[in-house]
Amino acid sequence: MALYEYVTQEQLAGFDKYKLAVTICSLEKRSVKFLPTWLAPNLITFTGFMFLVLNFLMLAFYDFDFTASAAGHEHVPSWVWVAAGIFNFLAYTLDGVDGKQARRTNSSTPLGELFDHGLDSWACIFFVATVYSIFGRGESGVGVATLYYILWVVLFSFILSHWEKYNTGILFLPWGYDISQVTISLVYLVTAVVGVETWYQPVLFHFLYRDLFTFMIIACSFTVTLPMSLYNVLKAYRSNTLKHSSLYEAFLPFLSPVLLFILSTVWVVYSPSSILELQPRIFYLMVGTAFANVTCKLIVCQMSNTRCQALSWLLLPMLAVVSLAVTGVVANETLLLYLWTATVILAHIHYGVSVVQQLSNHFNIFAFSLKKPNSD
Secondary structure (H helix, E strand, O other): OOOOOOOOHHHHHHHHOOOOOEEEOOOOOOOOOOOOOOOOHHHHHHHHHHHHHHHHHHHHHHOOOOOOOOOOOOOOOHHHHHHHHHHHHHHHHHHHHHHHHHHHOOOOOHHHHHHHHHHHHHHHHHHHHHHHHHHOOOOOOOOHHHHHHHHHHHHHHHHHHHHHHHHHOOEEEOOHHHHHHHHHHHHHHHHHHHOHHHHHOEEEOOEEHHHHHHHHHHHHHHHHHHHHHHHHHHHHHHOOOOOOOOHHHHHHHHHHHHHHHHHHHHHHHHOOOOHHHHOHHHHHHHHHHHHHHHHHHHHHHHHHOOOOOOOOOOHHHHHHHHHHHHOOOOOOHHHHHHHHHHHHHHHHHHHHHHHHHHHHHHHOOOOOOOOOOOOO
16 A cells, blocks of 8 residues: 655654643543553554444444334344444443553553544444444434434534644543443343334333434533533633634634535435435445544644644545535436445545554554564
8 A cells, every 4th residue: 555644744743742631531440451461552442443343344234224123124133232232342441441551561652542533533433323223214213314413413522522632732531431332332232132122112201212312412412522622622711721812723623524514414415316315324434434534634633733724635526526416417326425435435544554654653663563663
């Protein structure tokens, strides 16, 4: 693979000065004593991420179009839900111990934190799509358009934390993440035992479990995540520790995500073939991957203390793709979506591999080993 130096010299200089500044609200103290000291933290991070990808692929095989949980359809086998619960919990656990392993082995680097948060940004889509299969898109499920907007609520909730750090220098990780991951793991296991039919029943009166699912995500975002981020930024402003005094500079990281939202929503609304109804899983994957690419560039900027770029280059070809789709110039919209999704995934992988290699060379380390490149 021909790599490219995406990280500028200014950003590399910023990484040299970087120090971890994070506030973690965790429900438990996790121990890493069971892990061998030769195990590289980045390998732990990547393994946890791959468990979420595996969940996504499993459910894609048994429930590609999110109809398996609907009445009258062949349901996902119980063992898949058991595996999903175990894999989700393992992913959550490994995501929590990689940093501790780095400190334990004295191998903490800016690359490790960037790798961790970069994969987290991509994990959002794999997590949300897998959870969606519990309810599906039947009468007692969630519509694909509703899930599309729920996905965006999750994505913006994620980027809020990094926008906050871009402006304050401190990353606040809420304890609500721990609760949500443990709860979802348990829901997968419960589904394996009682079946998806249980979720057809109302929780109270006509309030269904799908409504509870939707309410909890939206309520958590707008009553916890958003207020907390705004409060921390306001607090930094009042104490004169805000890194960007200009309103434009402070909100610049939102420009590309908002444009991505607008472009993808235009495609959804004006699609001649109702592409979201036809290919919801692929459309979600495209949006989630493009979002991860945009977010990773923000993370690089906030870690290197450099100015966020105003526009992600990925949005330019996407504008052309959306234009071709909504105007009907390309008759086979599904094929266009598949080709564009593949392009976005390959572009994001190329970006990730290039950045990891560039920072590995800069810090003279192996990304997935504790051994130095120049050691015997």
